Amino acid sequence: MIDFLQVVVDAASLGSLYALLALAIGLLFGIMRLVNFAQGDYITLGAYALILPSGDAVATMLVGSWPWPAMVLTVVVVCVIAALLTERLVFRPLRRADSETLLIASFAVSFLIQNVVLVVYGGRPKSAGILDGLTESVTLFGNLRVAGVELVTLAAVAVLSVGLVLFLQYTSLGVQMRAVAEDFRMAQLLGVRGNRVVAIAFGISGLIGGITSVLIVAQTGVLDYRMGVLVIVYAFFATVVGGMGSLIGAALGGFVIGSLSVFLQAYLPVDMRPFRDAFLFTIVIAILLLRPQGLIVPRGARERV
Amino acid sequence: MSMLGKSRVFAATICLLTFGLAAAGAEDKPPIKIGFASAQSGFMAAYDIPSTNAALLAIEQLNEKGGLLGRKIEPVLRDMKTDAALSAKVGAELAADGVDLIVTTSDYDLGGPAALAAKEKGVIAFAPGAADPKMGVQGVGWQTFTANGAAQVEGIIMAEWAFKKKGFKTAYVLQDDLLEYNKSGCAGFRAAWTKLAGEQGIVGRDNFMNSDPSIAVQISRIKSTKPAPDAIYMCTLPPGGASAVRQIRAAGIQTPILANVGMTDDYWISATPDLSNFYNPTMMSIFGDDPSPKVQEFAAAYTKKYGTRVPQAYASVGYLVIQAWSTAVKRAGTTDAKAVVAELEKFKDEDLLLGPTTFNPELHIQTHRPLLVMEVQDGKHHSVERYRNEMIPDMDLLFRVGKYQ
Numbered sequence: 269m270i271d272f273l274q275v276v277v278d279a280a281s282l283g284s285l286y287a288l289l290a291l292a293i294g295l296l297f298g299i300m301r302l303v304n305f306a307q308g309d310y311i312t313l314g315a316y317a318l319i320l321p322s323g324d325a326v327a328t329m330l331v332g333s334w335p336w337p338a339m340v341l342t343v344v345v346v347c348v349i350a351a352l353l354t355e356r357l358v359f360r361p362l363r364r365a366d367s368e369t370l371l372i373a374s375f376a377v378s379f380l381i382q383n384v385v386l387v388v389y390g391g392r393p394k395s396a397g398i399l400d401g402l403t404e405s406v407t408l409f410g411n412l413r414v415a416g417v418e419l420v421t422l423a424a425v426a427v428l429s430v431g432l433v434l435f436l437q438y439t440s441l442g443v444q445m446r447a448v449a450e451d452f453r454m455a456q457l458l459g460v461r462g463n464r465v466v467a468i469a470f471g472i473s474g475l476i477g478g479i480t481s482v483l484i485v486a487q488t489g490v491l492d493y494r495m496g497v498l499v500i501v502y503a504f505f506a507t508v509v510g511g512m513g514s515l516i517g518a519a520l521g522g523f524v525i526g527s528l529s530v531f532l533q534a535y536l537p538v539d540m541r542p543f544r545d546a547f548l549f550t551i552v553i554a555i556l557l558l559r560p561q562g563l564i565v566p567r568g569a570r571e572r573v
Numbered sequence: 574m575s576m577l578g579k580s581r582v583f584a585a586t587i588c589l590l591t592f593g594l595a596a597a598g599a600e601d602k603p604p605i606k607i608g609f610a611s612a613q614s615g616f617m618a619a620y621d622i623p624s625t626n627a628a629l630l631a632i633e634q635l636n637e638k639g640g641l642l643g644r645k646i647e648p649v650l651r652d653m654k655t656d657a658a659l660s661a662k663v664g665a666e667l668a669a670d671g672v673d674l675i676v677t678t679s680d681y682d683l684g685g686p687a688a689l690a691a692k693e694k695g696v697i698a699f700a701p702g703a704a705d706p707k708m709g710v711q712g713v714g715w716q717t718f719t720a721n722g723a724a725q726v727e728g729i730i731m732a733e734w735a736f737k738k739k740g741f742k743t744a745y746v747l748q749d750d751l752l753e754y755n756k757s758g759c760a761g762f763r764a765a766w767t768k769l770a771g772e773q774g775i776v777g778r779d780n781f782m783n784s785d786p787s788i789a790v791q792i793s794r795i796k797s798t799k800p801a802p803d804a805i806y807m808c809t810l811p812p813g814g815a816s817a818v819r820q821i822r823a824a825g826i827q828t829p830i831l832a833n834v835g836m837t838d839d840y841w842i843s844a845t846p847d848l849s850n851f852y853n854p855t856m857m858s859i860f861g862d863d864p865s866p867k868v869q870e871f872a873a874a875y876t877k878k879y880g881t882r883v884p885q886a887y888a889s890v891g892y893l894v895i896q897a898w899s900t901a902v903k904r905a906g907t908t909d910a911k912a913v914v915a916e917l918e919k920f921k922d923e924d925l926l927l928g929p930t931t932f933n934p935e936l937h938i939q940t941h942r943p944l945l946v947m948e949v950q951d952g953k954h955h956s957v958e959r960y961r962n963e964m965i966p967d968m969d970l971l972f973r974v975g976k977y978q
Contacts, residue, residue, distance in 0.1 A: 275790060281789055405825055413824065491812070533791065538780075
């Protein structure tokens with residue numbers, strides 16, 4: 269029997285990863301009603317920057333062999349550039365389009381990035397062991413075990429979610445961002461440089477993507493051209509469960525989804541565990557039936573729908 | 574010139590003429606065409622290109638010896654782009670072009686449609702790496718074969734080898750639910766392990782999804798298993814398999830890990846650079862230390878032709894496809910599908926590249942061919958020995974029905 273407290277620790281660690289992913293999705297949705305599925309692919313691009321572009325089976329390290337501060341910074345920069353480019357080339361021209369069009373456009377960007385990675389690096393998964401020391405487990409309170417990278421993820425979620433909330437609440441740029449979120453045209457008329465503000469929001473989502481990218485590769489040690497898409501789906505559900513448009517809601521949703529997944533894995537009978545995700549999404553549907561608006565409703569979203 | 578001299582010149586002229594005519598006849602004969610409905614792009618390309626290259630090497634070697642039945646062999650390559658619908662289309666086009674054999678992509682799900690299209694025209698389809706017996710009589714049809722062994726055998730070989738040669742008595746089974754291939758590997762392992770070590774020999778079972786970013790809770794369960802297992806068996810493949818190995822070792826679990834062919838080769842090893850006590854079965858060693866001289870010869874020829882080491886163990890089954898089919902064609906004296914299938918089904922421990930190969934009217938997949946056990950110590954792969962399974966999977970196990978569901 270697994271120690272219950274250990275399961276709680278495992279739940280928090282997976283939850284923190286989903287929370288981090290959900291923060292980026294939640295931020296862009298809050299500001300421009302865009303569910304950006306390409307967010308996962310920024311993570312993929314950042315991860316692939318670690319190795320030399322080549323179709324060879326055995327990957328050769330590029331950025332991955334640099335000292336860690338330079339490596340983390342470069343991966344983050346790659347993700348930020350990817351986010352800014354997609355904003356400038358795809359989402360800015362579609363500014364007046366409805367959210368369905370934006371959603372489809374984000375799928376297109378996602379598909380494009382995956383195929384570029386496929387062409388440049390080939391379809392075989394690659395491996396890149398980075399920050400090996402960070403992956404090692406540490407022991408807490410005598411017998412609870414947690415991987416170092418999971419503690420860092422938890423810290424990153426705490427810093428980023430609190431930081432973002434404070435940024436939106438108390439800085440001039442944050443206030444402008446919220447104004448743009450309320451009414452893009454009106455904000456522009458009042459002198460807010462809307463395009464710049466939206467670009468900054470994309471930049472922040474790229475920053476979060478870069479940090480997530482490093483943490484995922486440190487945890488798993490592997491790269492795959494679909495690596496971002498496979499996790500971003502969970503982040504999307506986390507954002508919906510938490511409340512679309514609320515940052516704290518998105519982070520909370522991430523913890524809910526991650527914890528549910530871990531608890532189901534821990535306590536379902538062995539023959540039912542392969543259906544873990546079916547149970548998980550049934551519970552998600554049940555939560556949404558009870559609270560269609562999500563767990564936390566942002567003030568701005570109340571009169572919508 | 575004497576009379577004798579004249580007759581000699583005449584005889585020589587006749588000889589030359591006859592020889593010349595015969596040679597011209599071989600050149601004039603239409604070539605035998607082998608169609609490749611394999612992936613040259615998309616994610617399967619990484620797996621298909623090396624096995625297609627190995628098959629092309631086999632064709633080149635046959636052509637150097639005068640071809641097959643006095644006819645040259647001409648490969649026809651079509652890209653199925655890792656797409657099931659395109660697989661069917663490319664298969665149908667090749668069959669309509671009158672090819673004598675279609676080599677499909679390695680995977681059953683993606684290669685099946687091409688094989689089915691081949692069946693429509695009565696053309697033999699051969700998958701290099703499919704590990705599912707449905708790529709054969711019971712699935713696609715009478716003219717479909719795979720050069721690979723059944724996934725169950727991978728599990729059985731690992732179980733028997735670890736039990737007998739390493740003396741392990743208890744095992745923990747960790748199943749990756751991504752592919753049926755993985756589940757078949759674990760089913761084979763469980764069947765063989767319980768036969769050898771009894772029901773209590775399996776001290777724990779769990780599963781994960783290949784895309785899970787964290788298997789922390791699965792690791793917690795392994796850690797809380799009492800008594801601790803002698804070995805962990807994993808039926809998986811990268812990227813998820815490599816990620817799981819990294820996380821297990823990072824959590825301080827140094828228990829020997831046994832795996833399936835899905836974890837073959839070293840392209841994933843940098844996820845756990847100093848990995849030790851890891852064992853997996855495979856077709857061949859790509860590290861230059863394969864104990865089989867035949868495989869060594871194949872690897873050398875591959876390197877000579879393509880300038881690289883054999884990129885993956887799966888390349889060898891591409892070579893074996895051509896070897897098996899051409900052997901049957903020679904015996905049948907024709908490329909007619911029915912006659913060639915009849916010859917293939919007579920293969921009993923046929924001595925091919927990867928060892929004794931058998932087909933019969935019930936099974937077009939290997940259930941009793943040895944696999945090479947590989948060992949990883951300090952991040953380096955070494956070949957150990959070719960091991961042949963004692964337990965041969967029955968039909969229930971091969972199709973995972975009855976008690977093996």
